[in-house]
Amino acid sequence: MEARSDSYYIAEVLKGNPDSYAPLVDKYKQLAFSLSMKILKNREDAEESAQDAFVKAYKSLESFKGGATFKTWFFRIVYTTAISKVRGKQKNLVSFEDYKVSDNELIDTENAVGQMTAEERSAHLHKAMDELDPSERAILNLYYFEEMPVDDIAAIMDLTASNVKIKLFRSRKRLYEQLHGLLKSEEALA
Amino acid sequence: MKKQDLLIAYLKELPREEPSGNFTQMVMNRVQLETIKSPVVYQSLISKEVWLKVIVVSGLLLLGAVILYFYLPGGTNSTSYLTLPKIDFSILFKPFLVFTQALNKISITFLGVLIAIASLLLVDQLYTRFANR
Numbered sequence: 178m179e180a181r182s183d184s185y186y187i188a189e190v191l192k193g194n195p196d197s198y199a200p201l202v203d204k205y206k207q208l209a210f211s212l213s214m215k216i217l218k219n220r221e222d223a224e225e226s227a228q229d230a231f232v233k234a235y236k237s238l239e240s241f242k243g244g245a246t247f248k249t250w251f252f253r254i255v256y257t258t259a260i261s262k263v264r265g266k267q268k269n270l271v272s273f274e275d276y277k278v279s280d281n282e283l284i285d286t287e288n289a290v291g292q293m294t295a296e297e298r299s300a301h302l303h304k305a306m307d308e309l310d311p312s313e314r315a316i317l318n319l320y321y322f323e324e325m326p327v328d329d330i331a332a333i334m335d336l337t338a339s340n341v342k343i344k345l346f347r348s349r350k351r352l353y354e355q356l357h358g359l360l361k362s363e364e365a366l367a
Numbered sequence: 368m369k370k371q372d373l374l375i376a377y378l379k380e381l382p383r384e385e386p387s388g389n390f391t392q393m394v395m396n397r398v399q400l401e402t403i404k405s406p407v408v409y410q411s412l413i414s415k416e417v418w419l420k421v422i423v424v425s426g427l428l429l430l431g432a433v434i435l436y437f438y439l440p441g442g443t444n445s446t447s448y449l450t451l452p453k454i455d456f457s458i459l460f461k462p463f464l465v466f467t468q469a470l471n472k473i474s475i476t477f478l479g480v481l482i483a484i485a486s487l488l489l490v491d492q493l494y495t496r497f498a499n500r
Binding site: 202227231232277 | 373375377378379380381382383384385386387390391393394397398399401402488
């Protein structure tokens with residue numbers, strides 16, 4: 178089937194053809210689920226949150242003016258839906274210890290991670306990512322996984338571009354710190 | 368390779384999370400439900416646009432009547448029954464006096480029309496509110 182632009186499907190939905198929403202769901206479901214999963218850390222919650230976001234976007238499609246791209250507009254809905262869900266569960270979250278490490282320790286950590294097998298590295302990175310704040314996980318996901326430009330991330334997260342850069346730097350550093358802590362606790366156990 | 372490039376490479380190695388196979392179907396089921404349960408919209412008897420026009424015209428007519436009142440001979444003469452020997456309280460009541468005198472100048476028919484429009488507006492608002500419950 179010929180792939181059409183987002184605006185074509187949006188116009189069709191607004192004309193009263195709800196089935197035209199399905200190609201948009203197909204196109205963005207993976208990204209929406211991936212971002213929700215990074216924020217919520219739970220498959221069921223992420224799936225529900227991503228579905229909620231699609232329904233919310235459908236219901237407010239008339240308010241989409243086309244100033245931003247549909248992708249950016251929709252991802253703002255995905256982000257706010259998942260963040261509000263995670264805030265609702267905040268009281269159940271366990272707060273983890275923050276590891277403050279020196280630059281040398283960060284280099285050691287990087288080397289240690291580099292020497293791991295792909296599977297080990299994946300498991301460690303997942304664990305370290307899980308220790309970050311939801312917004313830190315979201316920003317790393319949008320920038321590194323989805324390769325979104327800083328301006329789009331700023332629109333999604335309601336931040337300025339310079340705030341996004343600062344937050345990216347801090348999130349990356351925190352990820353290294355968490356990796357370091359993880360490796361240190363494994364060494365202690367060994 | 369720089370530290371940042373390494374981190375990017377490591378992060379990109381992570382497997383992508385995929386939603387369940389029937390994700391699109393689940394969303395579309397909910398979308399269909401939303402489409403079906405879209406609420407019945409009760410419309411008022413007279414549209415907002417018409418009401419706006421009626422209000423603007425009535426306002427202009429009323430304003431015209433008040434302005435005309437001041438241009439009519441003897442129109443601004445106010446009674447002095449509210450004047451005390453030392454303090455003139457009539458200044459406090461002047462706006463009301465002007466208003467009631469302006470109303471006196473307006474014909475009974477015009478007042479009747481105004482009251483009828485206001486009543487219709489009230490009935491329409493009440494009907495819309497109850498119908499949408």
